[in-house]
Amino acid sequence: MTDLAQTATGAPANEAEANARRRAQVRRSLARRNRAETRFKMLGLGSVLAAMAFVAILFGNILSNGLPAFWQFTLETEITFDPEVINVPDRPVRQAGQSDADYQAEMLGWQRRLAMVNWNRLLIAGVESAMAEDGVTTEIDARSAQSIIDSGARFVLRDMVIADPSIIGQTRRLNLLLSADGDNWAKEKLSRNLPDERQQLSRPARDVIDALMESGSVHRSFAWHIFTNVDSRSSPASAGLAGAFMGSFYMMLVVLLLAVPIGVASAIYLEEFAPKNRVTDLIEVNINNLAAVPSIVFGLLGAAVFINIFHLPLSAPLVGGLVLTLMTLPTVIIATRSSLRAVPPSLRQAALGIGASKTQMVFHHVLPVTYPGILTASILGVAQALGETAPLLLIGMNAFVANIPATPLDQSAALPVQIYLWQGNENRNFFEERTFAAIIVLLALMILLNALAIWLRSRLERKA
CATH class of the missing domain: 1.20.5 (Single alpha-helices involved in coiled-coils or other helix-helix interfaces)
Structure with a gap:
């Protein structure tokens, strides 16, 4: 118990x-x-x-x-268009009954006479005028004075005379870019402790720049020419991105006109209409594999096919656009198919249930729902293609081109290639900043494209 x-x-x-x-x-x-x-x-x-x-x-x-590259030092001075220096006849006037060819020949002859003018004398006189105006008493020879101003300034003066010959004999106050070495010295990017024999500018030129900076004649200005000028080897201080920007624009235009419609149409066919067999399975596997192929391989393919076989022009935006189209197609196809697969099967069944054909079901009911995803994939693919460099190097777009392309068949550079070229320039003190400035422009364009994709996606989703 x-x-x-x-x-x-x-x-x-x-x-x-x-x-x-x-x-x-x-x-x-x-x-x-x-x-x-x-x-x-x-x-x-x-x-x-x-x-x-x-x-x-x-x-x-x-x-x-x-x-800092978007601001460069300029010299504000008075330039006198001395008629003794600009010793050219009056600008040709078209006579009654004169043919276009004869008039153009006269104009070209007059412009050749202008090209032979010693514009450097006017630039040297402009430096001396600024020194006299600010009371700078440093003795400077003509070569040192000429090294202060960018060599591209002589073309600015020539174009002013071509646009308005009446300025010959007049005095104009202008802002002239300092040379690359002068800009480096003004920005204190060059060591001031090196001996004269190791300096890129002579002692008088350096002293004059310092004196004019103190007086305010040499001052910073926004470098608009980065966006309006083309690349230049003879006058690096005035080199710009206009040619490379237009080359990239034409390439992206080709990509938009080819990669987007072909990619979307291929994805619609493979996802909605193609029979499921070994052939389509092989195509899908190859598309997925192509999306992982390095971009330089597409450059080799473009050089072999478009240049060596079809003999398209070397370093042309059309060829670059075709190569980037091949590279972008797998991305657009895969993203579009993912958007189509995300559509609920009930939508397809409902469309077929009310009597719609398969084509009507796809284009009237399924495809409108996928517009946001397709649009986003297309813009992101174009943004990715915008930053590609390796395939463009293999089709010759790393050549120096000092013109703005008028058509996709003209030779040009591209923004990523221009960054590559400037990064390897021997004048590292000047072009290092300019390289980063070009990177900023390229990133700004890519961010703008991504923001556009996000905005359009949200707008289309609200409408849907």
């Missing part, structure tokens, strides 16, 4: 202890899960912060190095 009583009285105690142990075990398990969840959240937050920090460092480095 005693043992039975003890067992009876001990059972509740043992059960209470067991429940307490289970509760403690549950609390410990919950605590472990909570700690694991907290660790996961902290790791995720740390990863996001680390990624944002690296992006901030990248953009901060690009902006800090590139933004």
Whole structure:
């Protein structure tokens, strides 16, 4: 009886202890899960912060190095268009009955006479005029004075005379770009402790620049010519991105006109109409594999097919656009098929149930729902193609072209290739900033395309 009583009285105690142990075990398990969840959240937050920090460092480095290139030093001075120096006849006037060919021949002859004018004499006189105006008494020879001004300034003066010959004999106040070496000295990018024989500018030229900076005749101005001028080797201070920008524009136009419609049409056929057999399976596998092929391989393909076989012009935006089209097609096809697969099957069944044909079902019911995804994929594919460099190098777009292309068949550079060329320029002190400035322009275009994709996607989703 005693043992039975003890067992009876001990059972509740043992059960209470067991429940307490289970509760403690549950609390410990919950605590472990909570700690694991907290660790996961902290790791995720740390990863996001680390990624944002690296992006901030990248953009901060690009902006800090590139933004100064958008401001260059200029010399404000008076230029006298001396008729003794500009010793050319009056501009030809078209006579009654004169043919176009004869008039153009006269104009070309007159422009050749202008090209032979010693414009450097006017630039040297302009430097001396600024020195006299500001009371700079440094003795400077003609060669040193000429090295202060960018050599492209003589073409500016020539074009002013071509546009308005009446300015011959007049005096105009102009802002002339300093040369690349002069700009480096004014920005203090050149060491001032080096001996004269190791300096890129002579001692008088450096002293004159310093004196004119103190007086305010040499000052910073926004470098609009970066956007309006083409690349130049003879006058690097006035080199710009206009030719490369137009080359990239023509290439993206070719990509938009070819890659987007062909890619979307291929995706619609493969997803909605193509029979499921070994042939379509092989096509799908190859499309997925092409999306992972390095871009330089597409450049080799373009050089072999479009240039060597079809004999298309070397370094032409048309060839670059065709190569980038081949590279962009797999991305557009895969993204479009993903958008089509995301459409609920009930939509297709409902369309077929009310009597729509398969073609009507695809184009009237399924495709409008996928417009946001297709549009986003297309713009992102174009943005990716905009930044490609390797395939363009293999089709000759790294050649120096000092013209703005008028058509996609004209030779030109491209923005990524221009960055590559400037990065390898021997005048590192000047072109390092200019390279980062070109990167800023390229990134701005890519960010603009991505923002356009996001805006159009959200707008189309609201309409849907």
